[in-house]
Amino acid sequence: MSPEPYDRDLTLPPPRLSVGAAGWVRANLFGTWYDGVLTLVCAAALALALWFGLVWVFRDADWGVVATLGGNFAIGQYNTEAACPGKNCFWRPQVVLLLVTMFLGMSWGLTKSGIARTVAILVASAAAAFAFLPYSMEKMGMDVRVLLLANAPALGAGWAIARHTSMSVRWFIILGVAAFLLSLGLLRGLPGMQPVPTIYWGGLMLNLLLAVGGIAASLPIGVALALGRRSRLPVVKVMCVTFIEVFRGVPLITLLFMSQVLVPLAFPEDFPLNSVARAGIIITLFSAAYMAENVRGGLQALDPGQMEAARALGLAAWQTTLLISLPQALRNVIPAIAGQFIGLFKDTSLVYIIGMLDVVEIGRAFILGNPEYLENARELFVFLALVFWIFTYGMSYVSRRIEYHLGVGKR
Amino acid sequence: MAQLPRTLTYQGIPVWRHLLVIQWTTQIVSAIVVVALVVWFFANIGGAIQDRDIPYGFSFLSREYQTPIGDHLIPYESSDTFLYALFVATTNTVVVAVAGVILATLLGIVIGVARLSGNWLVSKLALVYVEFFRNVPLLVQLLFWFYLMLTLPTVRDGHVVAGRIYVNNSGISIPWLSGSGGALTWLALAGAAVVIGVVVHRLLVRREVETGRASYPLMAGFAAAFVVGAVSWLAIGAGGEAPFVISLPGPEGRFGRIAGGFTIRAGLLVLLIGLVMYTAAFIAEIVRAGIQSVVRGQVEASRALGLSPLEALRHVVFPQALRVIIPPTISQYLNLTKNSSLGGAVGYAELTNVGITMTQTAPAVSIFILIMLVYLATSLTWSLIGNLYNRYVGFSWG
Missing domain, CATH: 1.10.3720.10 (MetI-like)
Structure with missing residues (x-):
């Protein structure tokens, strides 16, 4: 039988300053005197940067330029009169985007891993969220918005296809390559469609x-x-x-x-x-x-x-x-x-x-x-x-x- | 008479499965395919050049370039030849590469060490820096700095910081030393002073090691160098003017152009800021990984031996970490040199930028062959430095 190492009743609680929030602050921010100085200097610089940064972002900056360019950021000159004369070609990149979300859904259904799910849901919901951009209906029509919203069902469809068919990884890759080529063809213009020269992509x-x-x-x-x-x-x-x-x-x-x-x-x-x-x-x-x-x-x-x-x-x-x-x-x-x-x-x-x-x-x-x-x-x-x-x-x-x-x- | 049936005799590997045959066939076939492709490619180019009457060859190099180059370290006139203009552009690239490498290394080490700081705030700030600057394309960063610089006031109503620093959208001017007639002589003497200082230091170190008497080699070395340098300064100064005087920048002439001092032109400044902040983020990660690669026991042992944290870092951790740090860092130096080719986007006359301008008046293919050769030579130089270092490390510490 080993002797009791210490008398439990006599043990003191740890010093209040070395545990909990105070202990963490002391250990991680004010360990030594130069750590303390460094922390204060950095905190001051950070506070200044945050202050001026936030003031700029929310008050001084004029984000109108981003809104003005809007869809140009997404597809460039693809849907201009020069690229697609007399027709509206906006839907082609959007169908490609639908294919992308569908494939993300498939990879989620196929791997059942958390990371594929996270990525797929984030991408699809971001795409769908763009449907609610506060542009006027003339600038961003209902058709555009509906196609963007369709990303959510596309994700679900991809997931369901992968889950309810015995799809193998090999088939997934083959389908992926096929979809990539199909996307290129669609953007370029499949036979019978108005071709869009690549210079406008x-x-x-x-x-x-x-x-x-x-x-x-x-x-x-x-x-x-x-x-x-x-x-x-x-x-x-x-x-x-x-x-x-x-x-x-x-x-x-x-x-x-x-x-x-x-x-x-x-x-x-x-x-x-x-x-x-x-x-x-x-x-x-x-x-x-x-x-x-x-x-x-x-x-x-x-x-x-x-x-x-x-x-x-x-x-x-x-x-x-x-x-x-x-x-x-x-x-x-x-x-x-x-x-x-x-x-x-x-x-x-x-x-x-x-x-x-x-x-x-x-x-x-x-x-x-x-x-x-x-x-x-x-x-x-x-x-x-x-x-x-x-x-x-x-x-x-x-x-x-x-x-x-x-x-x-x-x- | 027992006779072995013929079917059992070993006939050797069939020819088509013989290793040597397979290997040589692969080599010959792949060589033929590649050579044929290359020949076809260049034959087409040759044909196109003849058919479409496109200028080619290198005779343009001795022609006059007749275009100004914005930045030049060495004298340049529009009447100089293409060859010399390319040389000037190369020196511009070298300027940005050397300055960028030095500054990026310093910043990268600071941030890499800060990443490992026990101070939570410092290490998180360093992390944010690295994750941001590493993940945004250099071109976007460069363009941001470029347009920030453009929105500064013009030279005419430019503004002055701290009395004598001029900041405007064409550059920054700071007080600098300006050499007089005796400057070169003094620089030579100063070089000699450094050599003398080093020799004194070496001799005294040897004396200290041999006799055990304190000889203060470092102090004596600095003192010797300083005395020689100061005496030669005074000697040259006695003959008239001091070798270097401080030159202050100031507006001059009708348009208020800044003269005097040292002016960093906007293009170079923006390119340097962009390259340094971008590359430093990569170097910081390399430094962090290098320091972390040193076994913890090494630090603990040196602390147990009584070294201070700084001494442990300087004498134990860093020498070991360097072996991990140097090779990838050299590849970052190479990347920085190549990334300086984005100078065209911010108006700095580096090699690629000048080359693209030249294609308007000279054969593009020839120019770009030359430019690529220069970059290849640069990258080979960096690899050579890396290999030499590896060999050096192998001998001294391995």
Whole structure:
């Protein structure tokens, strides 16, 4: 029998200043004298910044410029008279948006994971909420509003399809690619419809199209390049290294500009490679070169015992790569891959260099064309920064959740 | 006579499954495909150039450029050649890259350390900074700063801060040193003074190590450098004017243009602010990850040995963290250099901007080949620095 370590009746409560809110403040804000000074200085700076920031946002700033541009931010000049003469083409991007929410609903129904649900519901409700923007009915008609509201049932439909049919992930991916191509066709104009030249594609729609296409294509290309770079075949290796280093070594806008100059020369004049496709290809290849380096990092970090064990079990080289090394390598570099995707999305703002009106360039062109709004440029770019931030922060949030679900760093 | 049935004799791997055959076929086929594509691509370009009578080649380089370049560190006239104009533009890119790298590193370290501060408020502020500036496209940030700068008062009714700092929409002018005739001589002597200081420091350190007597190497080194520098300053000053005098900016002439002092033009200023704040957010994350990669026991052990928190950071944590920090940081330096190509959006005459302007009067393909080569050379330089560092680290600490 061990002796009682202390007399319970004599134990004193902890000092009041070291527990609870007071204790937290003392430990985290006023630990030492310089911590205290730092806290006070930062708090004062923060208070000042918040005060002036809020006064500006709610009193001094004139957000009229954002309202004036309105739908242009979303689809650029897509629905102007020049792009779609005599007809109203607004519904095409909206149908594409419906497809997107439907697919988000499907991924929710398919994975049943909390993060797919969160993203799907957020996107669909945000889209539906736009139906209630306080524009006049002339500027934003009932048809537009109804199609926006339809995002909510589209989400439900996608979810139901995935839940009540035995849809596999493979089918989901095939359907996704098909829907992406269908969206491109719809925007361009399917046979029998009024074609809309790609030069009029713009706004956030353009950024998202380029980003989605680029993300989907740059990962496989990047993986192939990474494998090629690690290949023992000297010819393959040299070609991959050259490609990666050249594309990583020059700024994206010089590549975009070069494509603008070279492609019309290199291909026959009627070659169907419009500016959107050109920008998409260049952005994809640029991103793939970076992706290759990320994947290579993941491959190099793998324990060689994994590959040796796989070979010892009798797996062929391609099986070892596809089933053993790549899954582990990719899982380990999820943060880097997500960072690259975010970078790709941010880079879509550079297409201004080849004369495309993406969401940033729409704003800039508006300021250039309407100098009376010069004073409002800061409202405009604060708004654009917020728009991009919502998307990029959402992407990094999703990547962190995926990483958590796959148990990276836990084994 | 037992004879082995023919079917059991080993005939070797069939040719098409032989590893060497597969490997060589893959290589040859892929090489042929790539070479064919490249040849087809350039043959088309060559054909198009001939058919459509498009100018090509590099003979334009010796022609006069005949266009002003807004910012130039080295003298430039419109009558200079294309080649020289490209060189001027390259120096502009180098200016922004070097200044940007230094400032972004300093800011990035401060924010990265602040992220790990025990002070809740400081670490959260740093987090907000990183999450915001990292996630917004550089172009949007640049344009925000650019239009903020544009809405400042013009030079004519520009305003003055703290008596002698002129702020207007074409730049900021601050008091600066202006060199006189003896400036170069003094700079050379000052360089010699630094060398003397270092030598004195080395000698005294050796003496201290060998004899054990306190020799104050640091103080003596600084003193030696200071004395040499001061004496040469006075010697040059005695002959007439001091090597450097303070030059104050001030309005001049009918249009109130600011003369004197040191003026950072708006384009450069905006580009620097944008690049530094953007890149610092990335560097801060690298610094944080690097410091966190050092095992906690290291800090605890050094604290147990009696080092102060700052000493532990300086002598134990940082040297180990640097090995993790440096390689990705160098790739951020490379990114900063490449991102300076956005200077065109804010009116700074860096390489890409000048190149795009040049395409109006010279063959675009040739110009952009040259520009891409310059960027490639820059990125190879950065990789070289990175590799040298890795080797150095491998030898000294590995």
